[in-house]
Amino acid sequence: MADDFQPISFDELSQILIHHSALASTSEIHGFLVGTLCQRAGESEWILGAQTLLEIDLNSIDNLMVMLKTLHQQVGATLEEGQFDFELFLPDSETPLPLQVEALTEWINGFLSGLVSQANSDADGFISKPQETRELILDLSKISEATATSDSTEDERDFIEICEYVKVAVLNIYENFGPETPKQDKPKVAKLIH
Numbered sequence: 001m002a003d004d005f006q007p008i009s010f011d012e013l014s015q016i017l018i019h020h021s022a023l024a025s026t027s028e029i030h031g032f033l034v035g036t037l038c039q040r041a042g043e044s045e046w047i048l049g050a051q052t053l054l055e056i057d058l059n060s061i062d063n064l065m066v067m068l069k070t071l072h073q074q075v076g077a078t079l080e081e082g083q084f085d086f087e088l089f090l091p092d093s094e095t096p097l098p099l100q101v102e103a104l105t106e107w108i109n110g111f112l113s114g115l116v117s118q119a120n121s122d123a124d125g126f127i128s129k130p131q132e133t134r135e136l137i138l139d140l141s142k143i144s145e146a147t148a149t150s151d152s153t154e155d156e157r158d159f160i161e162i163c164e165y166v167k168v169a170v171l172n173i174y175e176n177f178g179p180e181t182p183k184q185d186k187p188k189v190a191k192l193i194h
Contacts, residue, residue, distance in 0.1 A: 008071050010089050016064050022054040027103040028110035029053060030071070030089035034170060035114020037076050038177045046072050049117050053110070079174050086167060097155055101148035104163065108144035111170065112137070133176040136169040 014026040024032070032053055036046045050068055051058045058065045078086050090103045115137070143162060148155055 006070070008067055008074065010091065013067060013071070013089070016067060017054070020054075020056055020061060020064060022056055024053045024110065025103065025106045027089050027091075027107040029068075030075075031107035031110030031112075032114040032117075033072060033075055033110075034079070034174075035111040036117060037072075037079055038115055038170070038174045039117075040177070041114075041117075043069060043072050049114065053113070079171075082171070082175075086171060088163060088167060090163070093156075097151040097159060098148045100159060101146055104159075104166070105144045105146060108140050108166065112141060112144070115173075130176055133173055136173055140166065140169060 010026055013029075017024070017026055017029070022029075029050060032049060033046060036049055041049070047058060047065070047068060056064070058068065075086075088104070088107050090107060091100055093100075095103075143166065146162070148159070
């Protein structure tokens with residue numbers, strides 16, 4: 001269960017990534033994790049992808065490795081349980097809005113990268129996925145191009161709404177990428193012969 005883990009905070013992960021000169025931001029690495037989890041990637045696949053994205057040898061940094069493994073378990077459990085307390089790793093609301101928007105675009109880019117990094121097993125890419133899923137991925141791609149130039153109240157409201165849309169989209173994508181449940185056979189109706 002997600003409650004069994006000591007939650008990892010955005011600031012805690014940011015500090016350790018900055019300390020080790022990681023090339024990906026906290027938002028981007030979290031988005032990447034969620035994208036790989038949508039494809040049901042295991043911990044070792046996630047760690048390998050994170051190492052490539054961060055351009056850090058994680059085997060030599062025990063505290064970061066432990067943190068990333070814990071994050072994988074924590075986020076994986078939250079998604080698996082279908083909890084709506086799933087959160088995007090973004091800076092807090094005290095951060096200037098343009099920086100929050102930048103972090104959201106990094107999160108989405110990380111998410112899309114994680115989704116694609118595990119898609120090689122699906123020879124036709126996302127074509128076999130439901131139309132709704134393909135549309136959500138396209139929407140996220142468009143949102144990732146957003147920029148903000150002001151901190152107006154209206155812009156902040158729009159940003160909050162966009163973040164909520166992204167969360168719901170991701171939860172839907174996670175659900176649609178899940179293992180297919182076997183189709184139930186329709187009960188056979190006996191033909192009556194008169």
